[in-house]
Amino acid sequence: EDKVVQSPLSLVVHEGDTVTLNCSYEVTNFRSLLWYKQEKKAPTFLFMLTSSGIEKKSGRLSSILDKKELFSILNITATQTGDSAVYLCAVVRDDMRFGAGTRLTVKP
């Protein structure tokens, strides 16, 4: 059965910590993997990954995809309270399949 699994489901850290969020998948006809951040309402786009081993970076956030081992990680360095959110990964085929999300809480 096709599935997308995120871990951990929740995480509490303090400002300045570095966190790694995981997304593993088992799907057929993979096209890409997307990461989103969801605070109050609509998810906001972070990264799109299509090729293995190429790190995408945006400020303190970075992400990489491993298509052989079927997973992606999202790293956040020097976390801030504004990073508190649910982080979602989605695997894109013709449809889009999301994981359940990781709820990150960053304490001052």
Place this chain on the structure above:
Amino acid sequence: EAQVTQNPRYLITVTGKKLTVTCSQNMNHEYMSWYRQDPGLGLRQIYYSMNVEVTDKGDVPEGYKVSRKEKRNFPLILESPSPNQTSLYFCASSTRPGNTEAFFGQGTRLTVV
């Protein structure tokens, strides 16, 4: 401004009363889709559309209908809503799936009593 617009943002209705949630995008995107989000379950795709007059079932299509008569609009229809369809609904659009990010609407909070 590029955007996906959903209406209404909030809706309380009664069991069995047909309703439609509208979704419109102004980016000329081919791909549009609907999701529901429930606590602990993430986003689950209800239906998606690769282009005009082409729709396909996602993970949880039961109890929903969609249509894609025009490129910009993708309404979600609940013919006979039930309480288990109480949820937060999102519409999204993109160019071709996997080529670019999906842009999300602001969400519709639906309560069926």
